[in-house]
Amino acid sequence: MTTFKALLVENAEDKTFTRSVVERNIDELPEGNLLIRVSYSSLNYKDALSASGNPGVSRNFPHTPGIDAAGTVVSCDDDTFSQGDEVIVTGYDLGMNTAGGFAQYIRIPSKWAVAKPEGLTLKEAMVLGTAGFTAGLSVQAIVENNVSPEDGEILVTGATGGVGSVAVTLLTQAGFNVVACTGKDSQADFLKSLGASRVITRDTMLENKERPMLKEQYAGVVDTVGGEFLAQAIKSTQYGGVVTCCGLTASAQLDVSVFPFILRGVSLLGIDSVECPMAPRLRLWDKLAGDWKLNLLDSLTTEVGLDALDEKINDILKGQLFGRTIVNVNL
Incomplete structure (x- = not known):
């Protein structure tokens, strides 16, 4: 049985929420026909709300936030993707009530994923993210x-x-x-x-x-x-x-x-990016990897591992972060 690291948010008996990096089993992931080995995620304000127990974002705990993920396909039951394909997942229910990208594996419906355009690396895709x-x-x-x-x-x-x-x-x-x-x-x-x-x-x-x-x-x-x-x-x-x-x-x-x-x-x-239909979603990702590719990606970015997320979540809730914080789940 494969185990992996994930940030887990739990609802304590006194109704406070705690966050810790734990070992989980792939069998504990939700149902879905696409299994992805995550390389990078990113930290968004919505993630911080989910990680704090905000019921408007996430209702079921324990839970792993992370509304973004970029990684490599492990398996796909419906042949939408092949093993080894690099994909991007943003929006839909990822990280809300479906275990999200603050983990080394996610399992989702294949219709949520986008094939990574050639003009972006997985890291660059998550500098963008949602x-x-x-x-x-x-x-x-x-x-x-x-x-x-x-x-x-x-x-x-x-x-x-x-x-x-x-x-x-x-x-x-x-x-x-x-x-x-x-x-x-x-x-x-x-x-x-x-x-x-x-x-x-x-x-x-x-x-x-x-x-x-x-x-x-x-x-x-x-x-x-x-x-x-x-x-x-x-x-x-x-x-x-x-x-x-x-x-x-x-x-x-x-x-x-x-x-x-x-x-x-x-x-x-x-502007809604969560339920954006797939056709315009694909067109925009192609633009962001091509004519609209950012020249200043490094200037925008702070990179952290899962162990540093708790502090960064507190910072974003206090309005103390700027630019983009990406999460290397394998650090």
């Missing part, structure tokens, strides 16, 4: 709705986070002037190293938030935090601009009038 894929969907939505670099600046909120930092880099490489908004004033140099032309603070962004409309500033917005920041972004978007929305760390509520939509023709587009 965060990079979400950023890619956001940038794609802006470009496909006819916003071009000549139209003006693009605002990215939550810019030091996983989605935000990849979005800053993607947009810069596409020729846009990027304004990065962050609550981490100390990370301005980091954001400029990714290509941001300007960095603004949260306080600056929230000025005059009582007004229903603000000065037109941005041709497009990638919002990763929601709440009053999303509202301010919408109010500040210029005529015909596009705002994408993919996060709610600030709030799930949106308090904004209809004025920006009916007086300036602003479009608000929701």
Whole structure:
């Protein structure tokens, strides 16, 4: 019987949640027709919520989080993949209520996996992960709705986070002037190293938030935090601009009038990477491995093993991480 290392979150008798790296058996994995030997995962805010027992993310414990995984096929019962194929898994139920990528093996339905494009290594795929894929969907939505670099600046909120930092880099490489908004004033140099032309603070962004409309500033917005920041972004978007929305760390509520939509023709587009259909999923991964491949992957990345995850989970919950944290499950 094959054993492997995994981060296991358990619900203690006093209703607190504990995390530890344990040995598990492959027989303990959930049902599925695709068995993968994981090489890398990545740490996302949703993983930290799962690892803390948040019932909105994971309901059944003990549980292994990790909404991302990249690795090698061990076996596939339906012949979708062959032994030795390198695959990427992001989204669906991985790491939520299905044992996730913070382990050396996962077993899933084969329809959740994507064949790794030739232009990416397994490690590079996890530098992107769900965060990079979400950023890619956001940038794609802006470009496909006819916003071009000549139209003006693009605002990215939550810019030091996983989605935000990849979005800053993607947009810069596409020729846009990027304004990065962050609550981490100390990370301005980091954001400029990714290509941001300007960095603004949260306080600056929230000025005059009582007004229903603000000065037109941005041709497009990638919002990763929601709440009053999303509202301010919408109010500040210029005529015909596009705002994408993919996060709610600030709030799930949106308090904004209809004025920006009916007086300036602003479009608000929701971004979902979890249930993204396979055809557009494959097309975007090909883009991220090809024309949109990031030049600054190493600058975005901190690499840790399973044993260091507990500390990093605490850090991301406190808002103390920036860029992308990838997990080498074999360290």
